[in-house]
Amino acid sequence: MDVALVLVVAALALTFDFTNGFHDAANAIATSVSTRALTPRAALAMAAVMNFAGALMGTAVAETIAHEIIHIDDVGTRLTLVAVLAALVGAIVWNLITWWFGLPSSSTHALIGGLVGAGLAGGIAVYWSSIVEKVVLPMVFSPLVGFGIAFLVMVGVLWIFKNVAPSKASRRFRIAQTASAAAMALGHGLQDAQKTMGVMFLATTAIGWTMKGDPIPWEIKILAAAAISAGTATGGKRIMRTLGRRIIELDPARGFVAESVSAVVLYVNAFWLHAPVSTTHTITTAIMGVGATKRLSAVRWGVAKSIGMAWVLTIPAAAGVAAIVFWILHPLLG
Template structure:
């Protein structure tokens, strides 16, 4: 039975990773496609490759997911695995709902909400101090940093280029966006693929199939990287339209700045704080930051409000779905 449950966890985790890829593909490439710096097909191929590379660059975020969210030490292997299954179901369901409505919500927070909801419904412990320090604080900090840094960097860029010919300048920024979009896709892989690794690693640790001192097995890294790359290549056109056109009309200079700032925040959070932050939150706030340098009315705040609502709802909604499935399976979980 444990073998079947571990296989189910791996399958669901990779399925979540795939939905993460097509749900969040737009994060890396929406601005580049909307400014015509890259064609959609080339952008998707580039994003898929860089997602794979980014996923292989570290494991700190994965270890945070595996060891710092829900406490499974007092649960039987059977119960712990079923809790992980319910957490993944909650995250996947919320991902699909928000994808259908074109809302760029956070796959990261959907997964964390799923783990918390399933853990609470199964009467297990949650590492609240860790959730606060490594989830809640970065959840607030990353969009604030994204907006603020993007706004002031864009102001500086506009001042430096105030006397340059606009057509030639925008052509150069369009070329530069190839690099910034690649950097953004790399950061997305570094952050989001590791969350799937963390869930699979948690299941393997539960049944004693992995050594905590040895770290995450190579096959887990490769499988998670491949799944998110495949999902990215499948594309996320609904969300891409929201990020690329509905928030502001992005020009190449603003697209380059938004992508560069987003990538920097993602790298800093992963490498410095080991925090699983949302690529969606970060890039959306950066796009709003560069848009605000035109004028406040240039940002379509109604769309931004809808996105912010999805941000606020993600953790409790995914937690609710996961808790519901956990309660339904409670007779099986024990």
């Protein structure tokens, strides 16, 4: 039974990874598509390739998910596997709900919320200090940093190119957006695919196939990278429309700055802070930051408010769904 549960967890984890790919594909390419720097087909193909490459660049975020959200050392194998299964269902359900309504919510926080909700429902200890340090604080500060730096960098770009003809500047930034979109897609793979690796590693550790402190097996890395890449290739037009046009009408210069700043924030959190931050939150607030350089009223704050509400609800909503699923599954499987 435990082996079967591990296989089900792995299948659901890859399903979550796939939904993460099409849910968050817009994070990397919406600005490039909206400014016509890239065609949707070319942008999706590029993003899929860069997502795959980014997924193989590190494991620090995966280890945070595997070892610093819920405490499984003194918990039975079956209880742990049912909790992880419930967490994945909670995250997938929230991803699909927000995708349906075109809201760019965080797949990262949906998964973490699912783990917390299932853990609490099963009486599994939660690493609250780690969650505050590596989830809550980055959740608050990364978007603020993305907004502030994007605003300042955009002001600098406007000053540097103030004497350049707008049409000439736009052509240059359309070309530059190919690089910035690729950097953003690489950061998305680096951050988001690792979360699936972490969940799968958590399941294999619970059953004893791997040990805490072991390197993450290459099979898990390849599967996670392939699933998010495939999901990205299918696109996410509903959310792409929200990020690319509904928050603010972007021009190539602002698209380039928003993508570049977001990519830097993702790399810093992955390589130095080992924090699983939301690519969605980061790019969305960066878009708001560059948009605010036109004038504050240029940003459609009503849309931003709806997105903000989805952000606030993500962790508790995913946790609630995961807890309900755990209470249903545990009597049947536990």
